[in-house]
Amino acid sequence: xxxxxxxxxxxxLPEENPSERWDExxxxxxxxxxxxxxxxxxxxxxxxxxxxxxxCAHGVCGSCAMKxxxxxxxxxxxxxxxxxxxxxxEPLPSLPVIKDLVVDMTMFFEKNDKVLPYLINEEPPPERExxxxxxxxxxxxxxxxxxxxxxxxxxxxxxxxxKNYLGPSALLKAFRFIFDTRDRATxxxxxxxxxxxxxxxxxxxxxxxxxxxxxxxxxxxxxxLKRLAVKKGFTGGEK
Amino acid sequence: MGxxxxxxxxxxxxxxxxxxxxxxxHFMEAExxxxxxxIQRLSEPSWKIFNIxxxxxxxxxxxYGINGLVTEYVKGEGLKKFLKFFIFILPLxxxxxxxxxxxx
Amino acid sequence: xxxxxxxxSIAxxxxxxxxxxxxxxxxxxxYVxxxxxxxxxxxxxxxxxxxxxIKFGELxxxxxxxxxxxxxxxxxxxxxxxxxxxxxxxxxxxxxxxxVLWFVGAFYFLQEVF
Numbered sequence: 140x141x142x143x144x145x146x147x148x149x150x151x152l153p154e155e156n157p158s159e160r161w162d163e164x165x166x167x168x169x170x171x172x173x174x175x176x177x178x179x180x181x182x183x184x185x186x187x188x189x190x191x192x193x194x195c196a197h198g199v200c201g202s203c204a205m206k207x208x209x210x211x212x213x214x215x216x217x218x219x220x221x222x223x224x225x226x227x228x229e230p231l232p233s234l235p236v237i238k239d240l241v242v243d244m245t246m247f248f249e250k251n252d253k254v255l256p257y258l259i260n261e262e263p264p265p266e267r268e269x270x271x272x273x274x275x276x277x278x279x280x281x282x283x284x285x286x287x288x289x290x291x292x293x294x295x296x297x298x299x300x301x302k303n304y305l306g307p308s309a310l311l312k313a314f315r316f317i318f319d320t321r322d323r324a325t326x327x328x329x330x331x332x333x334x335x336x337x338x339x340x341x342x343x344x345x346x347x348x349x350x351x352x353x354x355x356x357x358x359x360x361x362x363x364l365k366r367l368a369v370k371k372g373f374t375g376g377e378k
Numbered sequence: 379m380g381x382x383x384x385x386x387x388x389x390x391x392x393x394x395x396x397x398x399x400x401x402x403x404h405f406m407e408a409e410x411x412x413x414x415x416x417i418q419r420l421s422e423p424s425w426k427i428f429n430i431x432x433x434x435x436x437x438x439x440x441x442y443g444i445n446g447l448v449t450e451y452v453k454g455e456g457l458k459k460f461l462k463f464f465i466f467i468l469p470l471x472x473x474x475x476x477x478x479x480x481x482x
Numbered sequence: 483x484x485x486x487x488x489x490x491s492i493a494x495x496x497x498x499x500x501x502x503x504x505x506x507x508x509x510x511x512x513y514v515x516x517x518x519x520x521x522x523x524x525x526x527x528x529x530x531x532x533x534x535x536i537k538f539g540e541l542x543x544x545x546x547x548x549x550x551x552x553x554x555x556x557x558x559x560x561x562x563x564x565x566x567x568x569x570x571x572x573x574x575x576x577x578x579x580x581x582v583l584w585f586v587g588a589f590y591f592l593q594e595v596f
Contacts, residue, residue, distance in 0.1 A: 209486035232483055296491060299483070301450040335449055339382045342497075343557050345490030345569055359566040365382075366563065374383035386561070389554050396547065400587075413521040433512075440505035447502070468509075476512050 141169045144219055146177055148189065149229040151236045162186070168219050174226060175203055175214035178240075191240040198352055201288030204231055205240050211290035211350040231293040233302075247289050250305050254313040254331060259324035275320040282315040282360055284353045291347035291357055303336040307347035307357040310338060314360040317367065326371070329364075333373040338364050385442045388435040395432045426480055433476040437469040489570045497553035500546045507543065541591055545584050552576035 146164045164181045175196055182189045192202040196215045203214040206229040208222060219226065234242040260269065285308065292298050292306035305313075313332045316322045332338050338361055347357040368374075402419075419425055444465050452458045518524050530536060556572045564572070 206485075209484055232485060294485070296494070297450060304450075340446075340450065342494050343490065343560055343566075343569070344488075344494040345566075346485075346488060348566070349488050349490070356566055358560075358569075362561055362563075362566065365561060369383055374381055386558055389558065393551050393555065396551065413524045416524070436508055440501070440508050443498075443501045444505055447498075472509060472512050475516055479512070479515050479518075 141167050142220075143167050143224070144177060144222075145225045146181060147225060147227045148181075148239070150189075150239050151230070152188070152238065162189075170218070170220040172219055173215055174207055174212075174217040174219060174222070174228070177219060177226070178214060178228075190238045199286060201286035201352075204288035204290045204293075204352070206230065206232060211294045213288060213290070213352045216352050231289055233293055233299045234289070242289075242293075244289060246302060247287075247292055247306075247308065250292070250309040251287070251312055253305065254309050255316070255324065255328060256312050258316065258319065258322055259327075260321055261323065269321045271319075271321055278320075279315050279318050281355055282311050282318075284355060285311055285315075286353060288352060290350045290352060294346040294350045296344055296346065297340050297342065301336065301340065304340045305332060305337055307341070307361065310341070310361050310364060311355065311357050314364055317364065329368055329371055329373055332364065333368050338368060341365075381442070385439060388439040388442075391431065391435045392439055395428070395435065398428070399432065420480070429480045430477055433480070434473055437473050437476070441465050441469040489573050493553055493556070493573050496549060497557075500550040500553070503546055504550055537591060541584075541588055544587055544591065545580070548580045548583055548587075552580050 143165055144167075146166065148162050148164070150160050150162050152158055152160075164185050166177055166180050166185070168177055168180070175193060178189065178191055179193070182191075191205070191214070193215070194200040194202040196203070198213055198216045201213070204211060205214055206212075207214065207217055208227050211231060214228075228240065230236050230240045230242045234244065234246065237243050287308060289308065291311075292308045295304070295307055298304050298306045310332060313328055317325050317328050322328075341358070341361045343358055343362070345358050348355075348359075351357060420429070445462065448458060448461045448465065452461055514527070518527065531540075553576065556569070556576050559572065560566060560569060
């Protein structure tokens with residue numbers, strides 16, 4: 140079934156004056172199509188200057204995260220039939236915009252680097268590989284599904300106000316290695332995330348859980364980190 | 379300082395303290411609020427200890443929260459440092475006055 | 483910036499605002515108490531407390547305290563390991579308990595006036 144939808148898109152064209160404006164496009168889409176299909180259709184048939192990121196278009200690469208009708212989502216996972224006739228699209232909140240829906244993710248990836256996103260184990264490697272039991276794998280399975288689209292961190296009111304906050308995405312990454320039974324750097328990792336801008340800035344707002352396209356309960360993971368940190372003697376001495 | 383954990387602990391102390399506080403301040407017979415009986419009550423050591431613990435918990439809990447607000451919302455480094463110093467001194471001063479009231 | 487509100491973010495915002503109000507109230511409270519040295523001043527304050535406007539203010543304060551306490555209980559329960567699946571139910575249950583306690587408390591508060 141085909142239906143007309145109005146896409147109201149926030150544009151940012153740095154070389155134009157004024158650089159910010161809202162554009163509306165009316166296009167026909169069928170019920171199987173997604174917001175991303177609409178954007179591609181607009182770019183191909185209406186306005187070639189419309190800029191947005193996309194790659195896999197199947198919810199795996201995490202490129203097309205944007206604010207759709209006031210909530211961060213992957214454009215490739217949002218079926219238009221689930222949305223009202225007017226679809227309002229903005230770039231991810233609180234990150235610097237480069238053009239239209241493309242934001243500068245540098246800050247986001249720098250936070251990821253701060254939690255040492257790699258396995259640390261100085262013990263001599265066994266002959267084949269470091270074996271992990273299915274039970275141990277299960278402990279971190281949910282956090283491994285993260286595709287780093289940036290929806291969670293840019294939906295967090297604490298991050299909006301304080302760009303130094305590590306944010307849900309980086310803390311989830313920290314969880315993924317701290318609770319990995321093969322990793323040996325738990326104390327160093329905890330020291331890195333228990334500073335003034337670490338886990339104690341999480342106030343269990345659950346915005347990150349609401350938006351995660353992989354349905355990861357990010358807050359649950361941060362709460363587990365808090366409990367572990369307290370058990371290990373990191374009680375949040377930031378005052 | 380214990381920071382986050384202490385914030386939670388004082389929060390729990392305050393929850394129970396408040397129940398007591400409310401009952402003593404509002405839900406008793408009218409003559410319990412005459413000047414004489416209030417002074418009488420406040421001079422008991424158990425009440426003094428309760429009031430001091432309650433006061434310090436409230437100050438710590440409240441100003442830890444304000445400290446978090448400064449961390450999150452204040453942008454300039456100089457202003458941040460100044461405000462953090464201010465909200466470190468203010469509760470200490472308030473605790474001093476508060477304890478003076480309790481002890482008389 | 484416009485962003486869609488959720489149960490969790492509303493709970494957080496109200497928790498924050500009530501917390502700020504309560505901290506300022508605490509300062510004022512200590513200040514007022516420090517002026518209760520003699521029986522006359524005490525009587526003056528106590529009769530002022532019977533004023534309907536002050537009573538109304540007390541009821542508002544009571545609601546703020548309840549809201550802040552129950553928001554704190556919800557967060558503490560989640561942090562102690564209650565499943566985050568129930569975060570919304572906890573918020574709604576808290577709101578219900580606040581409403582009941584407020585009405586019961588208001589009844590007693592107003593008894594002091596009449």
